[in-house]
Amino acid sequence: MKVNALLKPIKLGKYELPNRTFMAPLTRCRADNEAKAATELMAEYYAQRASAGLIISEGSPVSPQAIGCINVPCIYSKKQIDGWKLVSEAVHKNNGRIFCQLWHPGRISHPDFLDGDIPVAPSAINPNDSVFTYEGFKETVTPRALTTAEIHNITLDFAKAAENAIKAGFDGVEIHAANGYLFHQFFTNCSNTRADEYGGSHENKARFFFETLSAIGSAIGFERVGVRLNPSFHSFFGIVIDRETIPTFEYVAKRMNGYSNLAYVHFTEPYMSVDSIPYAVKEIAKHFSTIYQGTMLINSGFRSESGNRVIIEGYADAVSFGKPYVSNPDLVERIARNAEWTLWDESTFYTTGPEGYTDYSKLTD
Numbered sequence: 321m322k323v324n325a326l327l328k329p330i331k332l333g334k335y336e337l338p339n340r341t342f343m344a345p346l347t348r349c350r351a352d353n354e355a356k357a358a359t360e361l362m363a364e365y366y367a368q369r370a371s372a373g374l375i376i377s378e379g380s381p382v383s384p385q386a387i388g389c390i391n392v393p394c395i396y397s398k399k400q401i402d403g404w405k406l407v408s409e410a411v412h413k414n415n416g417r418i419f420c421q422l423w424h425p426g427r428i429s430h431p432d433f434l435d436g437d438i439p440v441a442p443s444a445i446n447p448n449d450s451v452f453t454y455e456g457f458k459e460t461v462t463p464r465a466l467t468t469a470e471i472h473n474i475t476l477d478f479a480k481a482a483e484n485a486i487k488a489g490f491d492g493v494e495i496h497a498a499n500g501y502l503f504h505q506f507f508t509n510c511s512n513t514r515a516d517e518y519g520g521s522h523e524n525k526a527r528f529f530f531e532t533l534s535a536i537g538s539a540i541g542f543e544r545v546g547v548r549l550n551p552s553f554h555s556f557f558g559i560v561i562d563r564e565t566i567p568t569f570e571y572v573a574k575r576m577n578g579y580s581n582l583a584y585v586h587f588t589e590p591y592m593s594v595d596s597i598p599y600a601v602k603e604i605a606k607h608f609s610t611i612y613q614g615t616m617l618i619n620s621g622f623r624s625e626s627g628n629r630v631i632i633e634g635y636a637d638a639v640s641f642g643k644p645y646v647s648n649p650d651l652v653e654r655i656a657r658n659a660e661w662t663l664w665d666e667s668t669f670y671t672t673g674p675e676g677y678t679d680y681s682k683l684t685d
């Protein structure tokens with residue numbers, strides 16, 4: 321019989337998980353209420369997907385300044401903690417586990433979300449992209465460079481949000497340090513030209529991230545903390561890979577070996593072909609598994625066969641699936657039975673209501 325590595329149990333931090341098929345974070349914009357709190361509908365959606373070894377929630381803004389998209393469920397107020405409680409309880413009732421992805425988009429926001437304030441970033445460099453506002457897509461603006469005191473305050477926001485997540489019943493948190501958002505903006509020269517201790521060397525560019533990782537670990541315990549990185553992310557949100565980019569990520573990955581209790585690091589294969597991009601790494605799992613010694617998750621573009629392969633080859637411990645989880649709430653069962661996967665409908669990724677959200681069927685329906 322063929323070994324189905326995706327279905328083998330795994331220990332992750334303090335948890336024994338029944339399989340290695342994880343749900344990747346997916347922003348779905350269903351928190352369409354004034355409190356920006358998770359809802360009953362969201363609880364139903366996540367509970368439907370509880371057979372995943374681990375669910376990682378959609379990005380949850382850690383403060384009002386960390387909002388960069390419409391209808392995103394946040395994690396800084398009492399009402400928002402109560403909203404997420406609905407979700408964690410529903411997932412646990414179905415014997416699942418769920419981490420909360422903590423998010424600050426930095427310059428990938430808009431004054432529309434910030435009461436007219438300018439978005440913040442390491443440096444005042446416009447990503448020249450667009451963000452999805454309540455009035456449709458709008459062009460990004462030139463952000464304001466953070467002061468040192470503000471950087472420290474954002475670290476505190478993350479630590480507080482991590483505590484809130486635990487209060488809300490989450491099993492842990494994932495720090496969103498990927499995809500061109502605030503931590504990623506600190507990691508790369510194209511967005512970080514600071515001349516202080518937060519810019520320049522690899523150590524400086526990673527300082528804010530490690531200060532935040534330490535603060536969160538002290539607040540809730542490192543065994544409940546995961547980290548998301550996307551080293552070969554390129555050409556989206558104004559991010560451009562240069563000769564220092566990958567070495568900075570290698571520095572970050574290597575240094576995380578010192579956090580031996582960390583639950584996991586979640587790497588992402590390139591979102592697009594980087595064959596012609598100088599300095600990019602084409603095979604992220606293969607490359608970074610030689611550097612990071614702890615539990616490693618890999619994402620992007622995987623299917624049953626490729627997911628099993630990457631684990632069997634020893635390049636990752638678990639695989640997270642994004643779009644497949646939009647349309648296959650019972651992905652684990654489909655992998656077990658070698659059943660067809662339902663295709664996702666992109667037109668309902670960011671809409672409101674149950675359509676294209678909780679109405680995808682399971683094999684048993």
Ligand SMILES: Cc1cc2nc3c(=O)[nH]c(=O)nc-3n(C[C@H](O)[C@H](O)[C@H](O)COP(=O)(O)O)c2cc1C
Nearest residue numbers: 344345346347378379619620621622641642643669
């Ligand atoms: C609708 C949608 C929303 C997403 N939201 C998030 C998010 O909130 N946080 C995050 O880290 N990645 C987010 N991603 C990226 C996914 O986690 C994942 O990296 C991407 O879909 C590639 O994996 P896949 O091929 O398995 O879909 C999102 C992707 C999609 C399609």
